[in-house]
Amino acid sequence: MPPPASAVRPVVTEAPQGDTKARLLDAVVQIFAEQGFHATSMRAVTQLAGTSVSAANYHFGSKEELLRAALIQRAAPLNGLRLKALASAEAQTSPGPARVKAILEAFIVPLFELRTDPQHQEDSGRALAARLYVDPPELVKKMQQEVFGAVTAEFREALGRAVTGADREQLGLALELSFGVVVHLISGRFVWPDPRVDPSGTKRKKVVDSLVSFATAGLVALVCDEQQNPKKVGIRKK
Amino acid sequence: MPPPASAVRPVVTEAPQGDTKARLLDAVVQIFAEQGFHATSMRAVTQLAGTSVSAANYHFGSKEELLRAALIQRAAPLNGLRLKALASAEAQTSPGPARVKAILEAFIVPLFELRTDPQHQEDSGRALAARLYVDPPELVKKMQQEVFGAVTAEFREALGRAVTGADREQLGLALELSFGVVVHLISGRFVWPDPRVDPSGTKRKKVVDSLVSFATAGLVALVCDEQQNPKKVGIRKK
DNA sequence: GTCTATATGTTGATAGAC
């Protein structure tokens, strides 16, 4: 929100580059995504943002609220992309439910389409989301539910419509494992193809394709396992 | 069931069961597995062990060395079980290579067979292993390689023998994603069946089975994808 | 070996000048 254009604004206090609030949000995202909550100190964040600890606490009140504000801001575009992709996937097979692979694609691919300002590390959005799933503090888990819970629920429901007969428990487990594949690829030690070697992004796309294929195959294997739920489970073809 | 050790009791264990060193190793494992490296303080560990910070530093020298000693101690039985299971899987199909599912089973199932003293939290071994894969600090990643690297390499090679034609890159990605499934199930928010409701462990076994099935299906889908590597990849049936 | 006491640095948060 821009500052209210006060009538008696004395001198044009030219903000150097973007205002302090924005720089703080950028900084906390970057450090938290890499190091986790406990290792993210206010000093490191404010130093990276080129300001002081007191300025951060003036704007956000506390370390926790600073992180929360950043998460809410950054989760919005990802949630938007995911819901749009899910709607598109469901529209393609309307009036029937979407295919399983299309649903997982709608969940995964937007993670790799995030592109904010060129000044940002290109993968801050992804690493941030992944960190929310692996960081131990209870408050981080709550924030994860807070910023991703609603959209995750939408995908859960869409998947429930696409698969017939599987009990909710087994389907929930399968979806959870699919999350695991995604989270681990992002937060793990996987080394992405160097953009200088792979300027067109062909290799990157291949990795994302593999990710979707892996999750889909795993999920289908679970909800269709005859031994687990004989003769009652199937994938809706259309 | 003894009260959860997270309660900060001024542990006056009149009869020190086991020596101080052992109690320190137990304590650091428990807290680190739950909270991660940065959130694991020497104070919390030594308090849980019913001793002092100086005693811990006398025995282990530093926080890092205390954790390293604990990891080496705890990783040994898991590594043993895994290698034994892998050898058994390869023996069954000798002289040919083992089947993919048998290899993944040999990697995953031992995680759930760990049972140390009854005094321990039953899943400390699992949670510990998982934490090594998600904790940010560089030194934790090094320790993970230190205690699990050799055995992981064995499984990588066994998998290379079981799958024909897939390039190493794709196979490495597939194996990494399989790790992700396991790690996320253990370190994530998944709620295991209550042992009081599931005393025989039937439900637990079912979950582990699902885990293996998911990973196997995902891996096979990647290394056999015709689009990725047409006509050259196959799974050795025997 | 284990303790108390302490050294030395970092943390999150606040007070108050400007």
Next chain:
DNA sequence: GTCTATCAACATATAGAC
């Protein structure tokens, strides 16, 4: 709004008595 200065509480590690 942003800063410097300061706080109490925490961190890891060490010194020395017993």
